[in-house]
Amino acid sequence: MIEKLDLYRIFNAVCRNESFSKAAQELYMTQSAVSQAISRLEKGLDVQLFYRTSKGVVLTNEGKLLNEHVSSSLRMIQAAEDKISEFKSLKTGQLRIGVGDTITRHFLLPYLKDFHLAYPGIKLKILNGTTLEICDFIKSGRADVGICNLPVHDEQLEFVPCKEIQDIFVCGEKYRHLTKKRLPLKDLQEMPLIFLEKKSNSRLYIEDYLNEKGLSVSPVFELGSYDLLLEFTKANLGISCVIKEFSKDYLERGDIFEIKFEEEIPNRYIGISYLKNVPLSHAAKRFVESINSI
Numbered sequence: 547m548i549e550k551l552d553l554y555r556i557f558n559a560v561c562r563n564e565s566f567s568k569a570a571q572e573l574y575m576t577q578s579a580v581s582q583a584i585s586r587l588e589k590g591l592d593v594q595l596f597y598r599t600s601k602g603v604v605l606t607n608e609g610k611l612l613n614e615h616v617s618s619s620l621r622m623i624q625a626a627e628d629k630i631s632e633f634k635s636l637k638t639g640q641l642r643i644g645v646g647d648t649i650t651r652h653f654l655l656p657y658l659k660d661f662h663l664a665y666p667g668i669k670l671k672i673l674n675g676t677t678l679e680i681c682d683f684i685k686s687g688r689a690d691v692g693i694c695n696l697p698v699h700d701e702q703l704e705f706v707p708c709k710e711i712q713d714i715f716v717c718g719e720k721y722r723h724l725t726k727k728r729l730p731l732k733d734l735q736e737m738p739l740i741f742l743e744k745k746s747n748s749r750l751y752i753e754d755y756l757n758e759k760g761l762s763v764s765p766v767f768e769l770g771s772y773d774l775l776l777e778f779t780k781a782n783l784g785i786s787c788v789i790k791e792f793s794k795d796y797l798e799r800g801d802i803f804e805i806k807f808e809e810e811i812p813n814r815y816i817g818i819s820y821l822k823n824v825p826l827s828h829a830a831k832r833f834v835e836s837i838n839s840i
């Protein structure tokens with residue numbers, strides 16, 4: 547099939563130039579090679595494609611029919627090659643990113659802005675979800691990459707840490723007296739805790755850590771929004787666990803206050819995730835590189 551495609555390209559050049567010699571010049575071939583190619587094509591199709599004249603060549607009826615289809619097909623092939631070139635140069639395409647609201651707002655948004663400015667032809671599709679949902683988006687082919695809270699364990703996915711974060715406990719003015727000294731971690735069991743809902747990876751991380759310390763806690767509020775977590779804390783409804791880097795505005799304004807414990811919660815990471823052993827698209831690869839380059 548590849549050999550025939552080459553023959554069709556030569557045939558098309560002869561048709562456009564109405565001459566073997568001019569086609570040979572265009573294709574940087576010898577006239578003999580062009581003539582042999584046309585002979586092979588005619589033999590393979592068992593038809594005569596050209597009348598040879600002293601002024602050049604003229605298409606036969608069979609040749610005219612073939613040329614209509616060949617010209618159309620070659621234009622389509624050229625269009626496809628141009629489109630692939632555009633994809634490779636990131637002039638067009640689509641990038642699907644799985645990410646949660648909180649990480650989008652507090653981490654990802656500047657990267658999205660820079661990427662869009664650099665590659666305006668790439669359509670960005672954001673799929674919102676929890677960490678576990680984001681992993682499912684990637685494995686089902688709905689997302690190219692995901693940005694999520696680590697740690698996550700999934701043998702089908704690759705995880706690349708890209709930002710270190712720290713979980714801390716905070717309170718409002720009502721409980722500010724708890725910030726005067728470092729407290730034993732076990733005191734958390736007596737506090738009115740505010741946590742994210744159970745399917746949140748941040749919630750799972752904290753509970754696993756506390757369980758390892760032999761502590762069991764039961765929150766008085768379970769919320770589905772990180773912003774609500776901060777607002778409930780500010781309103782003195784309890785003690786919440788937040789990501790320090792994502793709560794700077796509240797901490798700097800004095801809306802909430804950090805409660806320090808004798809044992810600090812180990813730092814963890816936000817990470818980029820994608821399928822193992824499956825090459826990233828050019829757009830996805832460039833996006834991942836843009837985050838990891840910082």
